[in-house]
Amino acid sequence: xxxxxxxxxxxxxxxxxxxxxxxxxxxxxxxxxxxxxxxxxxxxxxxxxxxxxxxxxxxxxxxxxxxxxxxxxxxxxxxxxxxxxxxxxxxxxxxxxxxxxxxxxxxxxxxxxxxxxxxxxxxxxxxxxxxxxxxxxxxxxxxxxxxxxxxxxxxxxxxxxxxxxxxxxxxxxxxxxxxxxxxxxxxxxxxxxxxxxxxxxxxxxxxxxxxxxxxxxxxxxxxxxxxxxxxxx
Amino acid sequence: xxxxxxxxxxxxxxxxxxxxxxxxxxxxxxxxxxxxxxxxxxxxxxxxxxxxxxxxxxxxxxxxxxxxxxxxxxxxxxxxxxxxxxxxxxxxxxxxxxxxxxxxxxxxxxxxxxxxxxxxxxxxxxxxxxxxxxxxxxxxxxxxxxxxxxxxxxxxxxxxxxxxxxxxxxxxxxxxxxxxxxxxxxxxxxxxxxxxxxxxxxxxxxxxxxxxxxxxxxxxxxxxxxxxxxxxx
Numbered sequence: 001x002x003x004x005x006x007x008x009x010x011x012x013x014x015x016x017x018x019x020x021x022x023x024x025x026x027x028x029x030x031x032x033x034x035x036x037x038x039x040x041x042x043x044x045x046x047x048x049x050x051x052x053x054x055x056x057x058x059x060x061x062x063x064x065x066x067x068x069x070x071x072x073x074x075x076x077x078x079x080x081x082x083x084x085x086x087x088x089x090x091x092x093x094x095x096x097x098x099x100x101x102x103x104x105x106x107x108x109x110x111x112x113x114x115x116x117x118x119x120x121x122x123x124x125x126x127x128x129x130x131x132x133x134x135x136x137x138x139x140x141x142x143x144x145x146x147x148x149x150x151x152x153x154x155x156x157x158x159x160x161x162x163x164x165x166x167x168x169x170x171x172x173x174x175x176x177x178x179x180x181x182x183x184x185x186x187x188x189x190x191x192x193x194x195x196x197x198x199x200x201x202x203x204x205x206x207x208x209x210x211x212x213x214x215x216x217x218x219x220x221x222x223x224x225x226x227x228x229x230x231x232x233x
Numbered sequence: 234x235x236x237x238x239x240x241x242x243x244x245x246x247x248x249x250x251x252x253x254x255x256x257x258x259x260x261x262x263x264x265x266x267x268x269x270x271x272x273x274x275x276x277x278x279x280x281x282x283x284x285x286x287x288x289x290x291x292x293x294x295x296x297x298x299x300x301x302x303x304x305x306x307x308x309x310x311x312x313x314x315x316x317x318x319x320x321x322x323x324x325x326x327x328x329x330x331x332x333x334x335x336x337x338x339x340x341x342x343x344x345x346x347x348x349x350x351x352x353x354x355x356x357x358x359x360x361x362x363x364x365x366x367x368x369x370x371x372x373x374x375x376x377x378x379x380x381x382x383x384x385x386x387x388x389x390x391x392x393x394x395x396x397x398x399x400x401x402x403x404x405x406x407x408x409x410x411x412x413x414x415x416x417x418x419x420x421x422x423x424x425x426x427x428x429x430x431x432x433x434x435x436x437x438x439x440x441x442x443x444x445x446x447x448x449x450x451x452x453x454x455x456x457x458x459x460x461x462x463x464x465x466x
Contacts (some may be wrong), residue, residue, distance in 0.1 A: 034290070037290060038278075044271070050315050054267065057270060058297070061298065064290060064294040084433070097291075
């Protein structure tokens with residue numbers, strides 16, 4: 001298979017480090033979507049009604065739909081998609097092992113907050129990439145609208161049982177903590193991704209101040225999401 | 234919600250028994266697809282490689298994709314899709330409980346043979362329905378091409394380990410037996426479906442001889458599928 005990146009990214013892709021970093025990033029997102037697909041189906045078994053199960057199933061199927069073009073793009077860039085995903089399996093699997101929902105409400109909050117956090121993070125990084133890659137990443141993170149039902153369900157449950165809010169607020173903090181600790185692990189392991197953030201000839205990079213600002217944006221948006229669910233962050 | 238069946242089915246849908254039977258049938262197919270989606274994702278955990286897992290995941294996602302228009306059509310016919318699915322949950326869940334694959338190969342054979350059998354059965358019934366319903370059912374049963382990988386995998390595994398063929402042949406027979414016993418249970422329970430097969434003013438029905446011929450066609454096609462996998466039926 002030969003590489004054929006779009007013209008907009010040709011200068012960038014001439015740099016083998018850039019290409020490696022993009023393959024890394026797409027591999028991480030692809031495995032993230034794939035495992036989200038699997039976990040959402042698992043978590044949907046906790047649903048109190050078939051209707052709720054179908055709503056979470058629809059979020060799962062959308063994740064698989066996003067996975068497919070990422071897989072194709074990695075292959076187009078000359079790398080076996082499964083090889084590209086491999087380095088991220090341990091961290092992402094561990095995130096899910098450490099955040100297995102104990103009940104339906106935890107599953108709902110995880111679907112909404114986890115998905116949103118991952119999407120924000122990858123969108124931040126995408127801003128530093130060639131336009132084709134950026135568009136692909138942004139499309140693959142689009143919320144298909146199914147997650148609005150999570151907001152309805154969680155708010156209704158808190159209205160019915162006030163004590164739930166405290167427990168779910170703690171759960172949201174735990175999700176954020178686990179996500180950050182696995183992200184740090186990946187960043188420490190993958191030089192190509194770290195170099196990507198540092199920039200290149202034709203691409204601006206991120207200095208430490210920019211990274212700090214990114215984290216404060218991520219935290220802020222996480223707090224907004226928790227707020228929409230009726231939860232403190 | 235008001236009913237708005239296509240013009241081709243208007244005469245038929247004026248008969249409330251016909252409408253009830255169609256809703257029943259669509260409910261059964263919809264719940265079948267939904268539970269296949271869930272079980273395929275479960276069974277994909279037995280996959281020896283991430284590549285195999287993705288292939289089964291693609292079959293699962295296709296089932297969910299087929300479920301969505303069925304759900305919409307039931308609602309269009311004026312029935313809550315979840316109410317329409319409810320009468321079939323016990324039989325379909327029991328089929329899956331009785332046929333939980335013990336390993337990856339059993340999962341593959343079940344995906345291929347179970348899916349094929351259900352598709353053949355519903356296609357046979359669809360032949361007796363108005364054209365809109367028939368088209369919807371046939372589209373919802375379309376094989377998205379992913380199942381070819383099952384044939385490759387099973388044949389390769391049998392080539393590598395001959396003993397597997399005997400065990401998987403027995404497994405295929407068990408799948409057929411369980412499917413028939415649950416189908417009989419549903420037929421005995423659902424008068425509307427039984428009446429559907431008996432025909433109506435503007436629709437031909439099935440007599441006992443026709444039903445017998447249908448079962449022999451189903452058995453024949455099952456044997457063909459088993460043969461494609463390299464298995465005796």
